[in-house]
Structures are given as C-alpha cells and as structure tokens.
Amino acid sequence: MIELIDVSKTFTLHNQGGAVIPVMERATLKVLPGECVALTGASGAGKSTLMRVIYGNYLAASGQVLVGGLDVAQAEPREVLALRRETLGYVSQFLRVVPRVPTLEVVAEPLLAIGCDKQVALDKAAGLLARLNIPKRLWTLSPTTFSGGEQQRVNIARGFAHEYPAMLLDEPTASLDAQNRETVLSLIEEAKARGAAIVGIFHDVGARDRVCDREINVSDFTPGMAA
C-alpha cells in the first residue's frame, strides 16, 4: 500500500550560499494493508521528514514514493490532492483549521469532501467525538479556543472520520490521558483490522508495542549516520 524505493531528500538553501543539506538517502520501505509500522530513531534523524515526503508535503529529490499505486514524488498536484482526499490520511500533532467552523463540521469535513451524505457524515463525526470524550456542548463551537488536549482529540476524530486505506500518524497518543489513549489505540487497531496500512511515530513505547507490527529505524537512511 505504501512503498518507498531509494528515496532521498535534500534541502538546498539558495539564500545561504546554495548549501545542499542531504537529510535522507536511499530510504526504502514497504507497508502492506493491515500493517502498522513505527518509525524510530533519534530526534532529528528524519522521522517527520519521511512522513512529510510520503504525504507529498516535502518533495523527494529522487526515488519513488508509491501510495496506492501513485508515485507522489512525480504526481500532478490534483492527483496528490485526490490521494489525500480518498486514500491517504494524516493525523498531525497540531490542529490547523479555519476559524469559526464548528467542531462537528471540522470532523465531518473529510467525509463531505468525498461526497458523503451530510447527515451520515455528521452522525459519524458525532460518534467519534463522543468516543473521544469531547463534551457535546462544545460540538457547535470552533475548536480554535479548545485546550491543547481537546484540540488533539478533535484532530484525531477528524483523521479517523474517513476510513483511509493508508494513514500517517504523528504521535497520536501524545498528551492524552489513559482513557483517551485507550480509545485512540483501539481506533488504530480497528483501522488495521479493516486493512489500513499505517506508518506512525510513537514516542509512547507502550502504545508502539501494542499496535505496531514492526519498527523501521530512520537513522539507517540518515546520511553520515548509517552504520
């Protein structure tokens, strides 16, 4: 479902004398449907960079980034947009939303974007918000004013609203209490059970051990750090 073949990533800083900084070399990995892979490695090793390359947020310098058969590194913007809409979900650590949009609609949006019936989408969003213990009185408010933990849960609800066949999870259990952590882990397990291919960053070792099938140490791809 997700396959990287010899992917490298460099940053060229044109405004700092054209310095070329290689950050990733020959990254190769493969994640099958129903599989969850954890990215590990020291801070700065390039875990987030790799996630962003897969999402198309960073442009790979060479190699192939295949998600659902599409090479993200070469695809047209509209193909990547369609991929993000239908196939590839991304739960980041931070919620980025337009002000004034009610929480319920923020969560339902990925479903509406793929043409889901509005009521069905709102019902599903409501179900997820309830599971993640967001008080019902907050649903009609914009999440911009919520606490950090509440925003994180809204973000997760939004990320799991549509059943993406492939998902990227960036610290999904960070800053959650035990009960909500449990809910998120079962959401991940359900996603695996329905066949989603998942790549994640988990600093929470317990969570990693519970949901991940294997680990990939990104230090192996870090230039100058490879053994």
Place this chain on the structure above:
Amino acid sequence: MNEYNFAYLDEQTKRMIRRAILKGLAVPGYQVPFASREMPMPYGWGTGGVQVSAATLTPEDTFKVIDQGADDTTNAVSIRKFFENTAGVETTEETEKATVIQTRHRIPEAKLREDQIIVYQVPIPEPLRFLEPRETETRKMHSLEEYGLMHVKLYEDISQHGAISTAYAYPVKVSDRYVMDPSPIPKFDNLKLEMDAIQLFGAGREQRIYAVPPHTKVVSLDFEDYPFEATKANHPCDLCGAEDSYLDEVIMDDAGNRMFVCSDTDYCRSRREVGHVGRLAKEDAA
C-alpha cells in the same frame, strides 16, 4: 429672405443631416452621429430638432411647433418664427393641418398620419448614461445588445420608491433591438410611439440623430411583476372635459385651489370649439 438659404442651413449641411436621418430610419433606434452646426439659439433650446426640421422641410410643408404640448410658449413661438423667416413655410397650430411638427417633451393627442413627420428635441440621447458614463462603453453595450443596466435603473426606482417612478424619458426598446430614450416625453405618451407618422429625434449638443419609422414596434421596458403603466393625473380636463388627454396641473391661488388642463393646447381648443365643456370652462372664459 434673400440673406438666408432655404431653412437657414446650407445645402451641404442639409445633405449631411438627411444622410444621418436616412441611416437612422434604416436602423430604428440607433443613434447616428452627425456634425451638429452652431444655430442662432443656445443649446438646450432645440438646436438638434431645429436642424432636423431644417433638413426635412420643403417649401410646400406646413409647420407646427409645440413646447410641452403648447403652441404659444416662448420656445415654440421663437422656432415657429425662425422658420417663417428663414424658410417662408406656412405655419399652423392645428395638428391636423401640419405636415412637419417639431416638439419638445410631448406627442400631440390627435393621432398622427402617414404623411406627417414629428421631430423631437432631445437633450440627452443616451439612455444608458445614467449608470454608465463612458460613451465608449455605452456604444459597445448598444452594439452587443447588453441592456441589463437599463433594468438596474428600473430596479432602483422600485426599490427606492415602491414603483417605477421614472415618469418621463421612459426607456423603450425599438423593433426588438435598440434601447432608446424617447426624449423627455411623459410616459403617458410612450404608447403613442407606435404610430403611422415618421418620428425623428435630434440632439444638437450631443450631435446625435435617431429615428423610428412608421408602424415600428416600440416596447416600454418593465418587469413582469411591475408592468409598464402609461399614467396621467386621474382627472378630466377642467376646460374641455377630456378624460383621455395628458394634463397639466395649474395652481390657482394660495388657498390650495388648482385646475387640470390639457397639456396639448390645440387638442383642448378644438374640443371646446365643438362644444365640450369642462368643470371650470366658464370662469376661464370670463
């Protein structure tokens, strides 16, 4: 008489104006530019109409001039005198007898015939100017038949006044093509624009001539739910009793007394001559 060419203008100028008139008749409602001449009267006194009349008159014509329907106001008298002096044509106050009628702001009540020509004095020939001041743009709008703006004006009327308050110079569409300003005639007269006579419009200051040939379709613009209405004061004429003519309101004193009289003085006079009597006819005679 010897000092002037017939009807004041030189023959070359008359040819130029006639060409513009013919073009105007061939393209009903289209504003034809022409090289307006200096006339021995100020702009706003009917220089456009006078030039069209001068180019239209023949020695055999009988000429009538009305101003707001009246034959005896300064403007009408001056122009009538002007052509008596420069063309030597016969003049009349009777609509029936005239072959060329120059008018400011009215159409006579009597039905005009095929052998008559009516010449309108036009101050502003461009109906779209109210909302679009650029002449380049309005000419383009005419050529491309983009007339939505005309309805914006009527929309504004209704939204500000509850009804289409435009009472004169009410825009019309001629022969399903050009939107035209019928000159500042009251909208009561709009229905008469479909007539048997030739209608010529002259704007001297703006240097435009346009025309409506006999039996041409002329439709007043309106909305489906606010249809065009040819309104007049709801009153009979106090002198001749006519109920079908456009009326002027005359304030009689400072006690609020007023009377309504036909704006078309010839129409009113001819009705009284055959015995029609209005509410205040006697007092007026006394």
Place this chain on the structure above:
Amino acid sequence: MTPLLQVKGIEKRYGARIGCTDVSFDLYPGEVMGIVGESGSGKSTLLNCMAGHLEPDAGQVIFDTRADGPVDTVTMSEPGRRMLSRTDWAFVHQHARDGLRMSVSAGGNIGERLMAVGDRHYGAIRDRAIDWLGRVEIDVTRVDDRPTAFSGGMQQRLQIARNLVTGPRLVFMDEPTGGLDVSVQARLLDLLRGLVREMGLSAIIVTHDLAVVRLLADRLMVMKGGHVVEAGLTDQVLDDPQHAYTQLLVSSVLQV
C-alpha cells in the same frame, strides 16, 4: 477529465519589457490556484490576460464552455467573451469600487448580472439579492443602501455576492483581501473558502499574501520577473520551496 481552463504559452509584453511570458498550466474543476509574487512580477498582467481584460501577445486561454466545450477565449468573438464574463466567469477586484456600481443600491448591484442575462421579475431578483446578502453576511435590511455607506469589508463582500449570483464556474480574484484590516481579512477568507467549497468553484487568486494562499489555494504558482519560477501543491511549495526566490519569499514572512 477535461480541464476547466487550459493556459498555453501566454506572453504579454509592454514594448521591450516583459509583462509575463511562457505561462502554461491546466486548472481542473473545483481547483483553487494561487499566484504569488512581488509587485511587478507579472501576476496581475497574467490574471488580466486570462480574464480577457488584456490581449496577450501570444498564447491561448482555453475555457471549457457549457455549450461548445473547450474554446480559446483569446480568439473568441468579443460578444462571446463578454457573455462569458457575465455568466460563467467572475472577477473580484482588489478595490471594491472598481467592481461595484457605487451609485446603485446593494440589491441593484447584486441583481445586475441577473438582469443582464434576462431576468425580468423584480420580486425574484430582489429575493435572490437578499439571499446573497445573507450568504456574504451583510444585514439584509441594507439591501436598499448604496455601497458608499458600507465599510471596506462589506463592500468587498458585496462585490463577491454580485459576482457569484449567477453561479459562475471560474472566479478570478485580484488581491481580494488587499487593503483590509486583518480581522476583516480573516472573515472574508473564511467566507470565500466556504463559498468555493459549497459552489464547487474553480478560482485563480492573485495575491502577495502567503497566508491567503495557504488558506484558500490547493495549488500555487510563484512568479518573478514575468516568469513562473515554481509551481506545485500549496503546502509543498510553502513548506519545501525549491527555487531561491520562493525560499526568500517564504523566509521573509514574519512569524506571529
């Protein structure tokens, strides 16, 4: 899928000076593209060439018309192009007074395009004008007020309503939030985003404000000196800019 708009090799010169040159891209239905660059980069020239306000010296602007499919609007007849700009196209000017009739009421401003395409029922026109005032968050009791009595943000929202009332498929926007207070900008962007989504609009937005494109645009084109120096997904171009100029542009934004 047929692109809604295909721009091919557009060039406009002002004498020896380049306005914009060699610009090509496809815009698909529902896509919103931002064009960014500094003043004089050619982004407004390009927008005006595409919208038919300027005649390009070379190139094609092919629009997928409802009736006849893809047609080059550069060589199309003027009546056809003007009809397009009243129906399927819309243009939102930076200065609302360039896009509004300041002597006509808000309702008349919104109704103009409807009347231009033949609507002749006053009540229906007014109802739609009122509906649109509500959609752009202007108090509907102000339907008979002239835009001269409106604030800058209200004028801009009125201009948007006036443009969108005929349900266009492609909207050109020239610095739609320029000259507005930041709080007013945010509200306008939010509104635009909602309308784009709701109506399935395609849009081309010229701006120098990167926050505007981050919020509104799916795709981004960066221009400098009349050339397109970089194009791609908005978040990719902003988060991982490849060209020196784009890097400078992105790094020049003050972080709040």
